Amino acid sequence: MSIRAPRYAICGLGVTPQGVIPDTSAERLAWDAVELALADAGLARRAVDGYVFQPGFGERTTGMAASRAALGANTTLLINSSGATAILAITSAIGLIEAGTADYVMCVHATNARSQTVTVGEGEDTALAAFGLFSPGGQCALMAQSYFERFGRGSSDLAEIAVALRNNAVPRADAYRHGQPITVEQHQESRFIVRPLRLFDYCLVTDGAVAFIVTSLERARDLARPPVAVLGLGACHEVGQAYTRGARLALGPASFDAEPARSRALGAAGLSIDEIDVFQFYDAFTILVALQLEAYGLCGPGEAADWVRAGNFAWDSARPCNTSGTLHSWGYVQGFTHIAEGVRQLRGEGGATQVNGARTALVTNIGITGAGQAHTALVLGREDRT
């Protein structure tokens, strides 16, 4: 994969509070995030001429926030590849800019699933429902059981990841689980949801929204905030191949495949994994973190728990990952959670868990649907990253 000079950047970020936000529509949360992103960038509302959004669980947004915020949005895209969408929003935004239909693209995800008391996966009507296989957690539990079997691991290994995710959120005032550490024992005492996954293997469901603005690097340089450059993008979709009746599992439960996404994103950035300063791995379930730590080569196959147990993963370690506590402990804005934290780290806005001098970030997203898996990867960098 050829190295490309960065041409696009995230020039504005809007993050609402995350948690329980009653009596507030998802559309209102989206609008709030849009206003925060505009203010952050110092950009005139009419200048934003593209709007890309992912509807969330709970009330599904319709893009109305774009008109409430009086954006100049000429092109509006609704996209949804589940948890893999946020990075695809950047890909789509760059496409709109390249196509000449927009110069500044607002990317938005909002959810009020917590206040709507949504149980993700309840009553799904996929082809798997007849067999009682519901929810992303059910799919990830299949991966976990297979992983345990293959490497002789167990639930207490995944507990290490849950504890590490929580530890990164504990100092962060903006995290939903701020100041609430957990122990391996508490993880092991938490109830099973879909065996072998326990409650603390699952991420949060919270209310909140994130918006960010994508534009050319050149335009971003003229705005209020330091640009965060898009250095590389990659995707690896196996929709329709995994877990459907009769397909051979191209993405098997034990063989999470990140390779096409990993090699494209890092290849375009011209960076090796050792040149990444901070990592934000998609963490809807602890097992996904274990599989990604191994797939991205931060540790060997089956060694994720030992690697975390040795002190890696912590925000103040040599290998800082998921520095806000992300989906597990910060807030559930799907893949937008990880992009927001990547941008904050590179702008030095990571608060109590800021990684000193972070210049490059790897962000990943995973979508678990009834039809298969979607994995996307993004490399972000500061302009002075040399």
Add this chain to the structure above:
Amino acid sequence: MNTRQPEQPDSPAGSQPPRVVDSEDRPFWEALDRGQLTLARCLCGACYARSQACLSCGGTAEGLRWVSVSGRGHVRTYVVFDKPYHPYFAARLPYCVAVVALEEGPEIVTNVIECAPDAVYVGQEVEVFAAVRDGQVLPQARPR
């Protein structure tokens, strides 16, 4: 059995989630309704439990022929649901959902029955067969 999309079982327990029958996959379900497990075999020998283009040789789905198979396979991975996501299954907790690798290659999502959920294990030898569950015919697995 007459097949519709999605099917609506006529039994009193018809509240169970209906099996999803695609027009392309109808032969699988029609054979199952006759008590036969069939797979779609490509000219190159690769087998699928549904109509699709061949992952092995790149051939079109038109090259597939439905053939009877033994149903022998093993549990590749499994889970046990403790939380209800659907009223029908709420009354059946805990229950096992497994991915079974058939001898011919395909891996299918099914349930291991005639076996306690906590007795299921990865590598367990099972037989996939046409089972009638409250009036609905489904491929299910049992120890062999």
